Amino acid sequence: MINSDLIKPTFLKRLDHYLLTHYPIIWQSRIIWVAFYSLSLFALAYFFGDYFDQEPGEIIYRDSDLGYNYYLVDQRDFLGFHQIPLFLSVLTMVYWLYLQYQQKINYSRLSIGGFLGVTLLNFACIALLLLPIVGLAYSAFDVTTLLNKALTGVQLILTLGLPVVMLPFIIREFSLIEIVLVIFAGVVYCFLLAIVLSVFKVNSSEGVLGVFLLNFVVLFGLVLIRFYRKTYTQQTKRLALVCVLSFTVIFPYVLYLLDVYNSTYQAYNGVAHRHHLFTLKWLVAHILVVLGVYGLGAYFMYRSLLFPIKRK
Amino acid sequence: MNFEKMKPEFLKKLDQHLLLHYPSIWHSKIIWTGFYAIVAFTSIHLLGDFVDSEPDYLDYVPYHEGSDFGWFFGLGMFLTGLMVIYWLYLQFQQKIDYGKLSFGKFLGVLILNYANIVLLFLPLVAMITGGILDLEPDQNSAWSSWHLVLYGAMPLSALPFVIRQFKLIEMILTAFFGFIYCLVITLVAFLFNGSFGGGIMQQLPFLYILNFAAIGVYTILKFSTKEYTQQTKRLGLLLLLTFPMAAPLSFFYFGDIAVWWVHTRVIETYDVMAMAYTFVVLMLVAYAIFTRFMYRQMMFPGKR
Numbered sequence: 193m194i195n196s197d198l199i200k201p202t203f204l205k206r207l208d209h210y211l212l213t214h215y216p217i218i219w220q221s222r223i224i225w226v227a228f229y230s231l232s233l234f235a236l237a238y239f240f241g242d243y244f245d246q247e248p249g250e251i252i253y254r255d256s257d258l259g260y261n262y263y264l265v266d267q268r269d270f271l272g273f274h275q276i277p278l279f280l281s282v283l284t285m286v287y288w289l290y291l292q293y294q295q296k297i298n299y300s301r302l303s304i305g306g307f308l309g310v311t312l313l314n315f316a317c318i319a320l321l322l323l324p325i326v327g328l329a330y331s332a333f334d335v336t337t338l339l340n341k342a343l344t345g346v347q348l349i350l351t352l353g354l355p356v357v358m359l360p361f362i363i364r365e366f367s368l369i370e371i372v373l374v375i376f377a378g379v380v381y382c383f384l385l386a387i388v389l390s391v392f393k394v395n396s397s398e399g400v401l402g403v404f405l406l407n408f409v410v411l412f413g414l415v416l417i418r419f420y421r422k423t424y425t426q427q428t429k430r431l432a433l434v435c436v437l438s439f440t441v442i443f444p445y446v447l448y449l450l451d452v453y454n455s456t457y458q459a460y461n462g463v464a465h466r467h468h469l470f471t472l473k474w475l476v477a478h479i480l481v482v483l484g485v486y487g488l489g490a491y492f493m494y495r496s497l498l499f500p501i502k503r504k
Numbered sequence: 505m506n507f508e509k510m511k512p513e514f515l516k517k518l519d520q521h522l523l524l525h526y527p528s529i530w531h532s533k534i535i536w537t538g539f540y541a542i543v544a545f546t547s548i549h550l551l552g553d554f555v556d557s558e559p560d561y562l563d564y565v566p567y568h569e570g571s572d573f574g575w576f577f578g579l580g581m582f583l584t585g586l587m588v589i590y591w592l593y594l595q596f597q598q599k600i601d602y603g604k605l606s607f608g609k610f611l612g613v614l615i616l617n618y619a620n621i622v623l624l625f626l627p628l629v630a631m632i633t634g635g636i637l638d639l640e641p642d643q644n645s646a647w648s649s650w651h652l653v654l655y656g657a658m659p660l661s662a663l664p665f666v667i668r669q670f671k672l673i674e675m676i677l678t679a680f681f682g683f684i685y686c687l688v689i690t691l692v693a694f695l696f697n698g699s700f701g702g703g704i705m706q707q708l709p710f711l712y713i714l715n716f717a718a719i720g721v722y723t724i725l726k727f728s729t730k731e732y733t734q735q736t737k738r739l740g741l742l743l744l745l746t747f748p749m750a751a752p753l754s755f756f757y758f759g760d761i762a763v764w765w766v767h768t769r770v771i772e773t774y775d776v777m778a779m780a781y782t783f784v785v786l787m788l789v790a791y792a793i794f795t796r797f798m799y800r801q802m803m804f805p806g807k808r
Contacts, residue, residue: 244694272690276683280683280684283676283680287673287677287680368672369589372586372589372590372593376586376587379579379582390555391555395557
């Protein structure tokens with residue numbers, strides 16, 4: 193392996209050491225190194241990315257207008273400058289999760305505030321890991337439509353990928369294949385539910401989502417009661433994982449019910465849409481509120497898992 | 505959930521027979537994937553058209569024909585991908601010893617693995633034949649995804665032989681660095697573009713093939729002298745994973761077969777299909793040769 197110690201600046205190493213001895217919780221999130229790599233990559237991508245991409249100017253179809261020709265040329269960059277980097281950035285998130293998993297961090301001394309803080313810190317790491325993609329998008333895409341399309345992709349991953357901020361707290365409870373199977377079973381469950389509903393002619397998105405929310409609430413209530421009474425089994429933990437992972441998907445519908453949005457269509461556009469890129473409303477409704485819920489959930493779940501189980 | 509109740513009695517008996525007499529066939533779980541593929545294919549083919557939406561169904565519901573591709577085919581792809589991961593996990597867990605297999609049997613196991621993965625994806629084809637995807641563009645993109653599956657299943661079917669040598673995070677990082685490596689090659693090629701008269705970007709496939717060949721030779725040398733380290737194994741994994749991309753590239757690059765086909769006669773779809781499927785078989789044989797070589801070299805302790 194390349195010795196990455198050589199490229200690390202000394203003052204950051206000192207800061208890292210200071211954090212390790214004084215604020216181990218902050219140190220564990222590796223925020224310094226995530227920020228260092230992401231910001232350097234962001235700067236590289238933002239300032240130098242434009243030298244490597246294709247510039248619109250070539251006319252492919254003489255019959256079509258100039259804008260469409262520009263779009264076609266610029267679109268050739270989409271795979272190399274957006275989709276592949278986004279995939280790689282998701283892989284770095286997996287690696288970050290793996291580091292968190294490996295560290296066997298003990299969160300038991302944290303208060304509620306501490307849990308919220310760590311959740312926020314984790315979110316900062318995730319957002320930073322996606323930052324180079326944003327830099328690349330700004331330098332590589334000269335046509336606004338494509339730039340917005342790329343940014344929408346980043347926003348979508350960031351918003352729907354929020355469960356990642358809570359995973360470090362609970363990931364040690366599951367084996368990897370368990371997580372894969374839980375996702376599989378969860379998606380199959382929703383899929384079968386949707387098919388059954390479509391047989392009964394419930395086709396509107398409000399109807400289907402309403403039933404999904406009902407299911408979510410019932411499952412969530414069950415998990416909550418089991419955890420509260422400490423009569424949970426591994427199955428209950430898996431249900432809790434399903435709730436954690438699917439929360440970001442069902443939450444926009446809750447926002448619609450709470451009259452934050454006028455229709456479910458708008459609510460799901462609020463997650464990621466080219467006309468609503470990183471708005472304040474998105475930040476508050478889809479990020480901060482969800483982070484708060486995850487922080488509280490992590491506190492509750494971690495505490496219940498900490499003490500031995502009463503079984504009958 | 506108890507799956508035992510769904511399994512037919514005669515298959516259970518056959519399974520038992522395989523376990524006793526042909527353990528390598530039993531290991532691959534081909535009976536159960538075959539059973540799943542037939543059941544899922546039939547049910548999607550017969551019932552699929554009742555639950556999807558039709559092209560003429562336009563009453564401003566946001567769930568119309570256009571989203572059938574995403575909801576049924578896209579989601580089906582995702583779920584099948586997870587199933588493939590589970591199948592790989594089962595292979596990983598079984599700690600199978602392939603050391604005593606002759607080349608023919610090794611190739612047989614590889615083809616069996618390949619058949620397994622393809623069978624897992626097969627029910628998705630029923631969406632085309634069964635009427636879930638009603639529009640032709642959707643059907644065409646489904647077919648091309650199916651052909652991608654045929655290529656993507658090759659490295660996956662070779663993975664069970666080597667998967668125990670790596671940790672999961674190692675495989676993820678290997679894939680990551682493979683991408684970065686290709687990216688760096690592209691950037692370097694771009695920087696020297698001027699010195700080559702500006703045409704080097706068209707030669708990018710050739711650069712990739714050269715790199716692939718160089719890494720291949722290096723890895724094979726290291727393995728044959730048994731001087732390999734964990735790093736060499738990772739390079740071997742990278743070769744396994746990228747072969748389905750490098751092989752067709754070099755095939756078209758050196759053989760100019762595509763040009764030859766166009767010039768000699770008008771291409772019939774049937775010919776292209778026959779060529780593609782022959783190519784799949786050839787590549788599987790190449791996989792068997794390389795994987796068996798790697799497996800046997802790794803089996804005995806290395807001279808370090």
